[in-house]
């Protein structure tokens with residue numbers, strides 16, 4: 001199967017996972033990226049079965065609205081029963097690196113408000129140790145150089161993502177050469193640097209379920 005077909009397969013599996021639980025007043029949390037987009041496109045077929053969605057990016061909000069799905073402000077919703085999103089890397093504990101599409105901060109906020117995080121990914125995203133994928137860090141623009149120097153002290157090789165401004169008006173540093181042995185500790189450590197908005201480690205709040213697509217089908221995994 002191609003990577004696109006695997007993304008379609010996990011998007012379909014996520015629909016199967018949540019469809020029996022949808023109520024007329026259900027508001028879902030929706031992620032960002034090519035895998036989440038496939039989920040959104042399939043969700044459109046169920047749009048009369050639930051109330052709407054909270055989006056983790058302007059791009060996803062636009063796609064949802066394009067399908068006639070109402071998009072709500074998170075502040076007016078409170079909590080959502082499910083957050084469905086892709087990942088750039090995921091380990092056996094369902095800790096993830098996210099933010100390849102620069103949506104990490106809003107993703108982390110919506111995930112924090114979710115009762116269950118369902119991660120959808122093709123098998124290429126499953127790793128033993130996080131860090132081959134460069135870890136994104138969202139920074140306040142004026143703190144960019146300072147944060148980069150602090151990240152070097154932690155062992156990373158941060159590279160400014162040229163031309164990218166996040167939905168929050170901030171910048172992204174991508175940390176290369178950064179193998180992460182303790183994702184929970186490193187997530188907290190990077191977030192403690194002044195000027196960091198958040199980093200792409202989703203470990204303190206990892207996924208509850210991973211739907212992992214490979215040539216042999218979609219596997220349903222829970223944290224080890």
Ligand SMILES: O=C[C@H](O)[C@H](O)[C@H](O)COP(=O)(O)O
Pocket residue numbers: 031032033034035036085086087088097098099100101102103104107
């Ligand atoms: O900022 C982007 C998000 O974290 C995405 O969920 C992540 O990059 C995975 O995207 P894709 O499904 O396109 O591989």
